[in-house]
Amino acid sequence: MLNIVIAEDDYRVAGIHEEFLAKVKGVQVIGKSLNGKETLELVENHQVDLVLLDIYMPDVLGTDLIHNIKENNPKTGIIMITAATEKNMVERSILNGVFDYIIKPVNIERFVTAIEKFKKTRTALETKKEFDQSFLDKYFGYTAMKTTTEQKTPKGIDxxxxxxxxxxxxxxxxxxxxxxxxxxxxxxxxxxxxxxxxxxxxxxxxxxxxxxxxxxxxxxxxxxxxxx
The missing domain is CATH 1.10.10.10 (Winged helix-like DNA-binding domain superfamily/Winged helix DNA-binding domain)
Known part of the structure; x- marks a missing residue:
């Protein structure tokens, strides 16, 4: 069972995300936080597998929390769910190792896909002792890129x-x-x-x-x- 924290300062949005998570098997919300302080308290006091993290929190930017969350537990995954589209926000999030970045308003299919992908990746990391190139290609998106390219080109176009x-x-x-x-x-x-x-x-x-x-x-x- 994956333990998830929803770090979102709008309780209505947090409620929507919790409803989305109810559609995914094998996950549970162990806490919701309205600011950075509450988020860190949850991470420090519980075994948290994944944080759904907003950027614009009342007391701190979510991008500034990434290091603190990882410092407490390097294995805790982070998915940014935010309205922030600025280059520096996206860049900082990616370079600091977030698992995914979803822009609000959230599409439920995109949301569920991200959670399922995290589940599969976490399971593989915990159970496998060695990894082949096929798994790594799927994780880093190369398989999807190849499929997309093949689908876009018609017959007779290699x-x-x-x-x-x-x-x-x-x-x-x-x-x-x-x-x-x-x-x-x-x-x-x-x-x-x-x-x-x-x-x-x-x-x-x-x-x-x-x-x-x-x-x-x-x-x-x-x-x-x-x-x-």
């Missing part, structure tokens, strides 16, 4: 080849024809054109007609922001 086309386009500010792209990527002009036109379809690139020495128009492709 993600690795697409990235190669992007890199080639990024190296030139003068544009490139389908034939030139085919030569650089080691493929036919038809294949190169398919990838180039795909980039246009997803608003990553554009094409312009340019006239050569003999007056024949050439269709040249650019990444946005790379036009000469």
């Amino acid at each position: 993600p690795i080849t697409l990235e190669k086309v992007r890199n080639i386009l990024n190296e030139t500010s003068k544009g490139i024809t389908a034939e030139e792209m085919g030569d650089k990527m080691g493929a036919s002009r038809t294949t190169a054109r398919r990838y180039l036109e795909y980039l246009i379809s997803v608003d990553e690139g554009k094409a312009e007609l340019e006239y050569g020495i003999v007056g024949r128009p050439e269709r040249k492709y650019y990444l946005y922001g790379k036009t000469s």
